[in-house]
Amino acid sequence: MKAMFLKPALGVLTLGAGWTDAQMMQMPATNMAGMQMTGPTPAAISPAVKALKLVQGWVSAAPPGAEELSAYVELSNPGRVPLKLTGLSTSVSGQAMLMNTGKDAAGRESMQMAQSWNIPAGGRLKVLPGSGHLMLRQLRRQPQPGETVKVTLRFSDGSALPLTLPVKRFP
Numbered sequence: 001m002k003a004m005f006l007k008p009a010l011g012v013l014t015l016g017a018g019w020t021d022a023q024m025m026q027m028p029a030t031n032m033a034g035m036q037m038t039g040p041t042p043a044a045i046s047p048a049v050k051a052l053k054l055v056q057g058w059v060s061a062a063p064p065g066a067e068e069l070s071a072y073v074e075l076s077n078p079g080r081v082p083l084k085l086t087g088l089s090t091s092v093s094g095q096a097m098l099m100n101t102g103k104d105a106a107g108r109e110s111m112q113m114a115q116s117w118n119i120p121a122g123g124r125l126k127v128l129p130g131s132g133h134l135m136l137r138q139l140r141r142q143p144q145p146g147e148t149v150k151v152t153l154r155f156s157d158g159s160a161l162p163l164t165l166p167v168k169r170f171p
């Protein structure tokens with residue numbers, strides 16, 4: 001889908017600082033059109049991914065100075081197509097990954113990067129404390145309770161699912 005935005009026209013106004021509105025109005029339409037740009041292609045999303053329901057989700061509030069933190073989501077898949085979550089990106093971190101958490105043979109807390117997580121048709125994916133988390137690294141800022149964070153989940157079918165998650169103090 002092609003989307004044309006008016007915003008680039010503001011660039012023309014900035015470049016032409018000093019020009020009167022009347023002069024701007026007289027600019028040939030072709031010149032104006034030449035300054036227009038095609039906006040970024042909207043991220044693809046399949047009907048199956050679009051149908052996913054966010055049952056719950058949040059980003060942990062970051063203590064001062066934190067360089068990484070966890071986010072959690074529970075998704076239900078009402079459709080007949082199994083889906084596979086393969087990664088994510090966020091507005092607040094330079095790097096984000098899927099992490100499984102559990103206990104090692106000695107009973108110690110451990111975590112391990114996951115390549116993907118399946119969301120069965122008619123089933124749920126629970127990325128919740130005790131089982132796993134979305135790990136946000138290289139924080140650009142420390143999200144605080146009351147804020148929201150934009151998270152984009154990526155799927156093996158090429159879909160990108162944008163979510164807005166609240167920030168909560170946890171545990």
Ligand SMILES: [Cu+2]
Nearest residue numbers: 099111133135
């Ligand atoms: Cu982790």
